[in-house]
Each structure stands twice: as C-alpha cells, then as structure tokens.
Amino acid sequence: MLTPTTAQALREAGLPAAAVERIVREALTEDLGPELRDVTSLATIPEAQTDTADVVARADGVVAGLAVLAAVFELVGAVGAGGRTVEVVLRAGDGAVVARGDVLATVTGPTRLLLTAERTALNLLSRMSGVATHTRAWADALAGTKAMVLDTRKTTPGLRLLEKYAVRAGGGTNKRMGLYDVAMIKDNHKLAAGGIAAAYRRVRTAFPEVPVQVEVTTVAEAVEAVEAGADFLLCDNMSPETLREVVEVVGDRAELEATGGLTLEVAARYAATGVDYLSVGALTHSSPILDIALDLRPTGAGGAVPDPLPRG
Structure with missing residues (x-):
C-alpha cells in the first residue's frame, strides 16, 4: 500500500493514486517475472540486511516523478518480497532544476527490496524527468x-x-x-x-x-x-x-x-x-531520459547525505 504522504503527493500533482499504483505494479511484475523474484538479490543478499541508498542526478535537468519513485519503493514489498517496507525521503520537488550530483531522494529498508525496485523506479523517474527537461527547453x-x-x-x-x-x-x-x-x-x-x-x-x-x-x-x-x-x-x-x-x-x-x-x-x-x-x-x-542513478551507501555511512558526484 502507498503511504498517506505519497498518496497525497500524487493527488496534489493531479495523478490518481490508484492509476499510478496500477502502472507501478505492472512495471514491477514485468521486471520480476511470473514467480515475482529477483534472483540476483535473493542469492547474494541476506534477508535481514538493511541499507540506505541515494537517488542521484547524473546530469543537469528538470526532475519530475518523485512521488512515482516513492510509490515504486513502497509497493515493491507488496508485489514480490513478503510485505516488508522501504522508507522514502524526497529531497527535491518536481519541476525543480537539478544539477549533476544532486541527491533527489533517500531510501532506507531491506537491501533486497532497494535493489529489486531500483530499475523500475529509475526507469520511470528518468523517463519523466527527461520529458520535463525537454519541455522546459521549449x-x-x-x-x-x-x-x-x-x-x-x-x-x-x-x-x-x-x-x-x-x-x-x-x-x-x-x-x-x-x-x-x-x-x-x-x-x-x-x-x-x-x-x-x-x-x-x-x-x-x-x-x-x-x-x-x-x-x-x-x-x-x-x-x-x-x-x-x-x-x-x-x-x-x-x-x-x-x-x-x-x-x-x-x-x-x-x-x-x-x-x-x-x-x-x-x-x-x-x-x-x-x-x-x-x-x-x-x-x-523523442525526449531522451535524464540520467539518474541509485547509489547504495557504504555500510555504516549514516549521518549526512553525501555528495556522490563532483559537480561540473
């Protein structure tokens, strides 16, 4: 289920929460296959391990779709990983001009979930941000x-x-x-x-x-x-x-x-x-995506959000 915060953010953006949830679930299922599994993460990461990761801009542009990104991380447990949850903290707003190296969001939770949701979340956020960036040029x-x-x-x-x-x-x-x-x-x-x-x-x-x-x-x-x-x-x-x-x-x-x-x-x-x-x-x-990545923090990093990439 989506958190009340994410559901409200979607409504404020004019995005019906139920429609976004359907899109996200279909995208996750496409990636996880009929058995709903991420074989690499299941094989390499202990079930109990938790981590924090930062969603980072790899290029300058205009961001769009942060509440959709949150929806992916919130729903991944419900779709394919036993109901465990991920905490999402957004660090930018849709429509904002961002620079290479900016942290757009921070996610904390079971490491398996973070890596299972990674590509679906980035596909949607990068696509939407690419459209927003192109539109801003016009x-x-x-x-x-x-x-x-x-x-x-x-x-x-x-x-x-x-x-x-x-x-x-x-x-x-x-x-x-x-x-x-x-x-x-x-x-x-x-x-x-x-x-x-x-x-x-x-x-x-x-x-x-x-x-x-x-x-x-x-x-x-x-x-x-x-x-x-x-x-x-x-x-x-x-x-x-x-x-x-x-x-x-x-x-x-x-x-x-x-x-x-x-x-x-x-x-x-x-x-x-x-x-x-x-x-x-x-x-x-024809809009190219805005390059955005998920950077897992080193174990025990904690503290202030790092600046993963030098600017410029």
Missing part, C-alpha cells in the same frame, strides 16, 4: 511571447498519464488526454464526412458538451472552420508567413495552434506570429 524558448507549448497523444503506451504530468512539471500544457475528452476533426474526418462544416455539425450534434478542434492547412480552411463555429484551430504545417495571415483573418474568434514538424530552432519565429500554442509531439515521443 518553455524557455517561448518566454516573452503569449504562446505556450502543448503535448500530443504521441506518448508511450501505458505511460500517457505520467508523461503528460511530466510535461506540466516542465512548464508545458496538456492537450487532450485521449479520443474521449476532445473532438479533433482532422483531414481524414473531413474527407469521410464531406467537408469541415459537415464534420463539425455532426460532432456538435452527437457530443454537444465536448470541445471541438479542427485541423486546417490553408487560410481558406481556417475561415471555413470558424464560420462553421470552431473556436480552436490546428494550423498544420503552415509557414510563419501563412500563420500570420491566419491570425489576422481569424482574430479572436478562435484559439490557434501551430503544429507539424516544429523544432526549437524555429520556435521563436512561430511564436512571434501571434498563435496561442505550439504543439510538439517530440516532448513525449
């Missing part, structure tokens, strides 16, 4: 403009909840969570329905309470979409010059999102057009 590139960076549905299957949280921790904004909460009329929908206006009417009739977004590729399509009633347009693969024209024509009748092949090198140019959002699938499909 947020910084858009600073001083009204444009915000948006994520997409191009997420790792099974990890969308965590990756979209990491985007928020890095200073980005979430778009729709899935196909159920926002209607997005794209080119294939327009073709199948017989045009933008027809597709928009059908969505509005079937799901009057659901927000509707329309993908457009030309100025003429943008005009058609807003005249049909759309108040959010995805401007797909437009040049900055075309986007400026769309902004002028649409005015305040709809929010505008630039999407399609955007990079950090051109972010400022697109933001300067006056669009409200830049949509970047790479936040979740």
Whole structure:
C-alpha cells in the first residue's frame, strides 16, 4: 500500500493514486517475472540486511516523478518480497532544476527490496524527468511571447498519464488526454464526412458538451472552420508567413495552434506570429531520459547525505 504522504503527493500533482499504483505494479511484475523474484538479490543478499541508498542526478535537468519513485519503493514489498517496507525521503520537488550530483531522494529498508525496485523506479523517474527537461527547453524558448507549448497523444503506451504530468512539471500544457475528452476533426474526418462544416455539425450534434478542434492547412480552411463555429484551430504545417495571415483573418474568434514538424530552432519565429500554442509531439515521443542513478551507501555511512558526484 502507498503511504498517506505519497498518496497525497500524487493527488496534489493531479495523478490518481490508484492509476499510478496500477502502472507501478505492472512495471514491477514485468521486471520480476511470473514467480515475482529477483534472483540476483535473493542469492547474494541476506534477508535481514538493511541499507540506505541515494537517488542521484547524473546530469543537469528538470526532475519530475518523485512521488512515482516513492510509490515504486513502497509497493515493491507488496508485489514480490513478503510485505516488508522501504522508507522514502524526497529531497527535491518536481519541476525543480537539478544539477549533476544532486541527491533527489533517500531510501532506507531491506537491501533486497532497494535493489529489486531500483530499475523500475529509475526507469520511470528518468523517463519523466527527461520529458520535463525537454519541455522546459521549449518553455524557455517561448518566454516573452503569449504562446505556450502543448503535448500530443504521441506518448508511450501505458505511460500517457505520467508523461503528460511530466510535461506540466516542465512548464508545458496538456492537450487532450485521449479520443474521449476532445473532438479533433482532422483531414481524414473531413474527407469521410464531406467537408469541415459537415464534420463539425455532426460532432456538435452527437457530443454537444465536448470541445471541438479542427485541423486546417490553408487560410481558406481556417475561415471555413470558424464560420462553421470552431473556436480552436490546428494550423498544420503552415509557414510563419501563412500563420500570420491566419491570425489576422481569424482574430479572436478562435484559439490557434501551430503544429507539424516544429523544432526549437524555429520556435521563436512561430511564436512571434501571434498563435496561442505550439504543439510538439517530440516532448513525449523523442525526449531522451535524464540520467539518474541509485547509489547504495557504504555500510555504516549514516549521518549526512553525501555528495556522490563532483559537480561540473
């Protein structure tokens, strides 16, 4: 079971504790196999041995997912090690800029559990922190403009909840969570329905309470979409010059999102057009991990938390 502290931290982050627990249990089971065992730790470490380990940044970046890391260590005993527990002390906060050598968390408990949980905990924390670090680079590139960076549905299957949280921790904004909460009329929908206006009417009739977004590729399509009633347009693969024209024509009748092949090198140019959002699938499909490690303290180290790596 999760401790009340970790469950509360997840809720405050907008992460349903039950959903995170399910993700963590599945990840641990994947690593422990059908017999729920870590054969190396079982063979080499006495059952009664306890130790303390530090979770340490191996690179500069933005951290995200510390409560998820705590959940892994808290649940590992329940999943595969006889109900024994690990104490977790977090030493940073999600969204914080961290440097190489910073201690992000300290875990104390049965050594077998610490090493059994290690890879699952680091996989999730490193992945989420990598997404947050990449997102922060985009947020910084858009600073001083009204444009915000948006994520997409191009997420790792099974990890969308965590990756979209990491985007928020890095200073980005979430778009729709899935196909159920926002209607997005794209080119294939327009073709199948017989045009933008027809597709928009059908969505509005079937799901009057659901927000509707329309993908457009030309100025003429943008005009058609807003005249049909759309108040959010995805401007797909437009040049900055075309986007400026769309902004002028649409005015305040709809929010505008630039999407399609955007990079950090051109972010400022697109933001300067006056669009409200830049949509970047790479936040979740191409972010490298942030290198983070678990360092077991030497027996009897105790005392103050060491600085395992020199900075710089």
